Amino acid sequence: MSYTIAIIGRPNVGKSTLFNRLVGQKLALVDDTPGVTRDRRExxxxxxxxxxxxxxxxGLDEGPKGSLTARMQEQTETAIALADALFFVIDARMGLTPNDRAFADFARRANKPVLLLANKSEGKHGEVGAMESYALGLGDPIQVSAEHGEGLGELYDALRVLMPEPVEEPEEFDDDDVIIPEEEIETRPIRVAIVGRPNAGKSTTINYLLGEERLLTSPEAGTTRDSISVELNYKGRDFRIFDTAGLRRRSRIEAKLEKLSVADTLRAVRFAEVVVLMMDSQNRFEEQDLRIADLVEREGRALVLAVNKWDLVEKQGGLIAGLRTDADHLLPQIRGVPVVAISGLMGEGVERLMKAIQDSYAVWNRRIPTAGLNRWFEDAIDKNPPPSVSGRRLKLNYVTQNKARPPSFVVFCSRADAVPTSYLRYLTNTLREAFDLPGTPIRITLREKANPFAHKRKRPN
Structure with missing residues (x-):
């Protein structure tokens, strides 16, 4: 069983910097602005x-009951309750503050082992603040610099006492280019990123799936700032779901913190296998939605469209069919993409959404038998031969699938640079229809066959 440690302390003492240092990746957003972290991140x-x-x-902070600040503190209290030990972090350069003293009492009442970390201890100014921290009554401070990696040896020695037996976890598999056995595809957790414009209801939907208020929600747009991953078992299937910050038009992104949030969302998309693009039912298929869908297609991820807040729509016949028609018209590059109407608040359509995610994941991993692939290829060329270019006929020899995730194919031909883009679209569309590959990106690469006589020079007359 994994040993869980919660990093706590007042805002802007370097908790997220320490988190990034210990996980070995820049997962948490870091900025000089206090209160960047809102949800708890594992x-x-x-x-x-x-x-x-x-x-x-x-950051531990006080706020009126029901306010965003108060709900942020509730998230911290939940993390403390679930943890086996606490890292209580203070800013050694600033020294002790009344909030540090108040929250030290809070940490003691948790009745958990506490390691006191005096962060930002590099230099003589940090030394003074670290000495002050003895007054908190939490034991000897461990002087560290999360930004520069100093003091980690001392932290190891203290933590080793709390963890007599190191816990080993299997390494996570992330390589899209490696063939995954079919039985593993059906059992390994599906990585899902939920993206969309601000206030589309992404966090609300995830909370409904989890059955708890795991993620902060608010009518105010921009509540979520960095990508938070949660584990979910839904009807026997494991998922790893990433809640992300809302994506606005580039021209409206000004603050540095929002730029960091957008970059974090894009990383989540690249790490995901299936991306759910969540749209507001009152403003669906806006330009920004289409831009996000195009981004997902270019990244080669499976896509599901979720139209949220469907409980607010006046029900009329043909509405769902109209959504699918609009999707095929506006997103021809991923024709057949699943469209699901949901209400994340009420739970309406959520079961259909989870099934669509699993179906899209299966299509994204699909490999087509070589014999059937070549029968389709011959039939497609017979029905619509490639055009002649500069009076010379293009010759397409054969096709092979070189990888899945997404389905990718190589067409061997005589003059790769001369094949029109329109003909590639024709091959993509007929391939999608022939093998039932709705909504997933399809990659077709052209490659010229090697000329066996190219190395031979012409004989002189």
Whole structure:
């Protein structure tokens, strides 16, 4: 069983920087602005031979009941309750503050092992603040610099006492180019990123699936700032779902923090296998929605369209069919993409959404038998031969599938640079129809056959 450690402390003391240092990746957003972290984020931390689950939390702060600040603190309290130990972080350069003293009492009441970390201890100014922290009554401070990686040896020694047996976890498999056995495809967790414009209801939908208020939600757009992953078992199938910050038009993104949030969302898309594009039913298929869908297609991820807040729509016949028609018209590059109407708040259509995710994942991983692929290829060329270019006929010899995730094919031909883009679209569309590949990106690459006589020089007359 994994050992869980929650990182707590007041805002802007370097909790997320420490989190990133220990998980070995820049997963949490870091900025000088206090209160960047809102939801609690989990990651697999490692320090020497010690492996543990690390939880980054929002800065402990007080706020009126029901406010966003108060709900952020509730998320932190939940993380503390679920943790086996706590890292209480202070800013050694600033020294102790009244909030540090108040929250130290809060940490003691949790009745969990607490390691006091005096962060930003590099230099003489940090030394003074670290000495002050003895007054908190949490034991000897461990002087660290999360930004520069200093003091981790001392942190290891203290943590090793709490963790007598290192916990080993299997390494996660991330390579899209490697063939995955079919039985593993059916059992390994599906990585799903839920993206969309701000306030489309992404966090609300995930909370409904989890059956708890795991993620902060608010009528105010932009509540979610960084991508948070949660584990979900839905009807016996494992999922790893990423909640992401809303994506606005580039021209409207000004603040540095929002730029970081957008970059974090794009990383989540690249890491995902299936992307759910969530749209507001009152403003569906807007330009930004189409841009996001095009981005997902270019990244080669399976796509599902979810039209949220469907409970607010006046029900009329043919509405769902109209959504599918609009999707095929506006997104011809991924014709047949699944469209599901849902209400994340009420749970309406959520079961259909989860089935669409699994179906799209299966299509994205599909491999086509070589014999059937070549029968389709011959038939497609017979029905619509490639055009002549500059009076010379193009010759397409054969096709092979070189990988899945997404389905990718190589066509061997005589003059790759001369094949028109329109003919490639024809091959893509007929391939999608022939082998039932709705909504998934399809890659067709042209490659010229090697000329066996190219190395021979012409004989002189």
């Amino acid at each position: 990651g697999e931390g490692k320090l020497g031979d010690l492996e543990f689950t690390l939880v980054d939390t929002a």
